[in-house]
Amino acid sequence: MSITFERASGILLHPTSLPGPFGIGDFGPDAYHWIDFLSEAGCSLWQILPLGPTGYGDSPYQCFSAVAGNPFLINPALLIEDGFLAKNDLIDQPEFCRDQVDYGLVIPWKLKILERAFNHFKNIYNPALTADYDKFHSDASYWLDDFALFMSLKEANQGASWQKWDKDLRERNPKSLLEAKKKLSNAIQRQIFQQFIFFRQWQKLRAYAHNQSVRIIGDIPIFVAHDSAEVWAKPSLFLLDQQGAPTFVAGVPPDYFSSTGQLWGNPLYHWDIHAQSGYTWWLERLRSTLDLVDIIRLDHFRGFDAYWEVPAQETTAVNGRWAPGPGLHFFNKIFKTFGSIPIIAEDLGVITPQVNLLRDKYNLPGMKVLVFAFNSGSSNPYLPHNFEKNCVVYTGTHDNDTTRGWYDQASPDEQDFTNRYLNISGTDSSNISWRLIRAAWSSVAGFAIAPLQDILGLGNEARMNYPSSLGNNWKWRVTADALTDKIKLRLLDINNIFGRKRI
Numbered sequence: 267m268s269i270t271f272e273r274a275s276g277i278l279l280h281p282t283s284l285p286g287p288f289g290i291g292d293f294g295p296d297a298y299h300w301i302d303f304l305s306e307a308g309c310s311l312w313q314i315l316p317l318g319p320t321g322y323g324d325s326p327y328q329c330f331s332a333v334a335g336n337p338f339l340i341n342p343a344l345l346i347e348d349g350f351l352a353k354n355d356l357i358d359q360p361e362f363c364r365d366q367v368d369y370g371l372v373i374p375w376k377l378k379i380l381e382r383a384f385n386h387f388k389n390i391y392n393p394a395l396t397a398d399y400d401k402f403h404s405d406a407s408y409w410l411d412d413f414a415l416f417m418s419l420k421e422a423n424q425g426a427s428w429q430k431w432d433k434d435l436r437e438r439n440p441k442s443l444l445e446a447k448k449k450l451s452n453a454i455q456r457q458i459f460q461q462f463i464f465f466r467q468w469q470k471l472r473a474y475a476h477n478q479s480v481r482i483i484g485d486i487p488i489f490v491a492h493d494s495a496e497v498w499a500k501p502s503l504f505l506l507d508q509q510g511a512p513t514f515v516a517g518v519p520p521d522y523f524s525s526t527g528q529l530w531g532n533p534l535y536h537w538d539i540h541a542q543s544g545y546t547w548w549l550e551r552l553r554s555t556l557d558l559v560d561i562i563r564l565d566h567f568r569g570f571d572a573y574w575e576v577p578a579q580e581t582t583a584v585n586g587r588w589a590p591g592p593g594l595h596f597f598n599k600i601f602k603t604f605g606s607i608p609i610i611a612e613d614l615g616v617i618t619p620q621v622n623l624l625r626d627k628y629n630l631p632g633m634k635v636l637v638f639a640f641n642s643g644s645s646n647p648y649l650p651h652n653f654e655k656n657c658v659v660y661t662g663t664h665d666n667d668t669t670r671g672w673y674d675q676a677s678p679d680e681q682d683f684t685n686r687y688l689n690i691s692g693t694d695s696s697n698i699s700w701r702l703i704r705a706a707w708s709s710v711a712g713f714a715i716a717p718l719q720d721i722l723g724l725g726n727e728a729r730m731n732y733p734s735s736l737g738n739n740w741k742w743r744v745t746a747d748a749l750t751d752k753i754k755l756r757l758l759d760i761n762n763i764f765g766r767k768r769i
Contacts, residue, residue, distance in 0.1 A: 271608075271631050271656065271712040275757075275766040276311025276483065277304060278664065278717040280326065280730070281339050282367055285746040289362030289372040293467040294341030296746065298474055305478040307754045308761030312475065313483040313715055315664060317468070317558060319417075321493065324369050324740045325731075327565075328491045328532075330417065333409045333554045335464035338376050344467055349390060350383040367741045383463070384456045402462045408550065409495075414457035415443070416495035418450040427493040429510050436510055438499070468558065483610070483715075484559030486551065488566040488573075489516045489532035496547075497533060503540060503547055504533040514575045517583035518615065527574070527583030528734045534575060537592045545592075545599050552600065552607070560608065567611040567632075568621045570596060594624060601628055610658050610713075614638075631712060634659040636702045637672045640684040649687070650709040659711035661702040661720045664730045668719040669699040671726030699723045700756075707764045714766060721757065722748055 284291030284300055291297070304312055318329030319336045326336075345351040356379070360371055403410060416428065423431055434442035447454065475482060490496050492512055497504055505513045512533040520527040540547060555562055566573075571593055576586035600607060611625045613632040625632055634657050639648035646652065653659065661669050673681065673695060684690070688701045695701075699720045706714040719728040719742070731739045761767045 271658075273764075273766050274310050274713055275707060275761055276309050276313055276713065276715045277721060278313040278660070278715055279744070280315040280664070280740075281317070282326075282740065283718070283730070283743050285364070285744055285749075286341075287359075287362070288342055289360070289375070290338055290367045290369075291743060292339045292341040293471050294343050297341075297471050299746070300749075301471070301475045301478050301480050303749050303754060304480050307757035308767040309757060310479055310481060310767075311483055311561075311713060311715060312480055313563070314485070314559070316485050316487060320740075321491070323736050324367075326485075326740070327487045329494065330420075330491065331409070331413050331495045332487075332490045332551055334413045334461055334495070335468065337380055337460040337464055338373065340376070340380065340460070340463050340467055342376075342379050345379070345383045345463070348395075349392070350386050350463070351379070352386075355379065355382050363743075364745050365743050367743060369741075380460055380463075381456065384459045387459055388455075398466070399459070399462050402465065403458055406461070406465075409554070410458060410461060412499040413461070413495040414454045415447060415450070416498055417457045418453035419446060421453055422446075422450060428498045429493075436498075472558070481560040482558075483561040483563055484555055485563045485565055486555055488564070488569045489530065489534070492531070492533045500547065503536055505536055506533060512578045515578050516569075517574050517576050517586060519574050519586060520584060521616065524734075527586070529576060529580070529583045530734070534573065534589075541592065541595065545596060548596070549600070549603055552604070556607075561610065562608065563610045563612055564630075565612050567613045567625065567630075568615060568617055571618070571621045571624050594627060597624065597628060629656060631656045631658050633657065634711060635663060635666065636660065636706060637662045637666050637669060640676070640687060641680050643683070650705050650711075653709050653711050655710045655712060657711045658713040658715060659706045659709055661699070661706055661716040664717065665733050667726055667729050668717065668724050669702050670720075670723060671729060673698045674725065697723070704760065707760050707766055714764075718744055721753060 281297065282291045284296050286292055286294055286296040316326040316329060317335050318326060318331055319334050320326055321328060321330050342351060342356055346353060360375055362371065419431060419435060428436060472482060501510060507513050514534050516532040516534055517529040518527050570591045572588045573591055574583065574586045575589040576583050609630050611630040611632050613621060613625055614635065634648045634653055636648060639646050666672065688705060690701060703716050703720060706716065728742050730742050
């Protein structure tokens with residue numbers, strides 16, 4: 267399936283937000299119905315968030331691995347179909363909420379189901395399945411062995427961060443690691459099995475999407491979590507002290523939205539060491555992501571030119587400084603290695619001319635977000651009349667309020683300019699979400715994408731994430747009955763009108 271950024275449309279929806287009976291969206295039948303919905307509506311793009319294993323806070327941007335998959339996305343019904351579970355293995359299923367993810371209820375039940383599936387797998391005689399498992403383990407061993415050991419050690423340490431483990435394990439003493447591998451052999455094999463099932467179910471779903479002419483846009487966060495297999499296994503690639511704690515952490519400086527900036531807390535890269543290795547770690551990360559998705563949204567693109575470096579002891583992002591990123595040297599290596607690689611540059615925020623030059627060197631499409639467009643007059647770069655063709659327009663993203671929620675809380679001046687720009691008469695803003703969708707779809711932008719919440723016209727109650735906050739994030743789910751034929755036909759019509767039906 268060739269990759270171009272010619273005229274097309276899509277919907278942003280993380281798999282956790284899909285409908286389904288098991289408390290959280292997953293890779294089961296409802297995901298296949300979702301792809302059918304996209305295809306029949308004339309949309310050829312499905313944008314998702316990172317698929318990694320989530321930890322405290324449930325954020326897909328703070329994962330235990332930059333490469334591994336989230337086992338909570340595994341569908342139990344498909345485990346029955348594949349012989350990993352019996353039907354009565356699900357009889358203790360809790361009564362889950364349909365429109366929210368209750369992680370406190372979902373996670374322990376899913377882990378129990380996956381334990382049962384692993385125990386069945388150990389007793390299955392199926393040479394073909396065993397061969398698939400062995401091949402997966404062999405192909406993925408460059409990251410999987412460290413990840414499986416890391417997660418097993420976390421489990422043995424009651425979930426504690428690796429920095430709180432015994433010194434020999436923190437520092438990866440070879441003798442201690444060998445002893446841990448022997449002692450935790452069953453737990454390690456269970457972790458490998460979960461990854462095998464995750465990738466098995468996802469790749470089948472992705473193949474189905476391709477058959478329906480739907481391509482998947484995935485996300486690479488620029489930074490990784492400190493409590494992750496990568497930082498534990500390869501500490502020299504990060505700015506850490508002798509105890510493994512970050513010396514500097516990531517964030518963004520104070521701006522219009524926050525007087526203290528945002529303190530993300532992720533460890534920063536030791537870019538000199540990455541460069542000396544020919545950026546091997548990054549190349550492997552990109553290659554692994556392209557095994558999962560078709561197009562990559564490269565998060566916080568400006569950080570590759572310069573990033574906000576905050577001393578680790580700070581409690582806000584105020585006292586940081588701009589530090590140079592790897593820049594063109596890094597991207598030259600990527601494009602020399604991969605040739606053409608489909609990347610969307612997430613170039614939001616304070617963007618300098620140097621960032622634009624870095625983006626444009628390899629003709630990477632940037633992002634335009636319409637809920638940012640109406641607060642500063644006709645010269646605002648996010649207004650459609652200011653777009654260049656080589657960009658991706660969004661009504662909003664997972665970090666913004668929904669269009670309805672944004673409009674309801676906008677200032678009177680912003681609402682007035684929005685109404686005049688979109689030709690909304692009087693106070694008739696009830697259809698504001700579709701007004702923005704129409705503005706996005708009719709623009710010159712190559713791709714036009716809207717979160718499903720905007721397609722459904724939902725308000726603040728359906729917001730996915732409040733950046734730099736913990737609690738009440740990543741929970742929203744759509745119910746199956748919300749994906750009506752009326753909405754499907756409305757999407758199909760607007761795709762036909764503005765020439766976005768197929769790539």
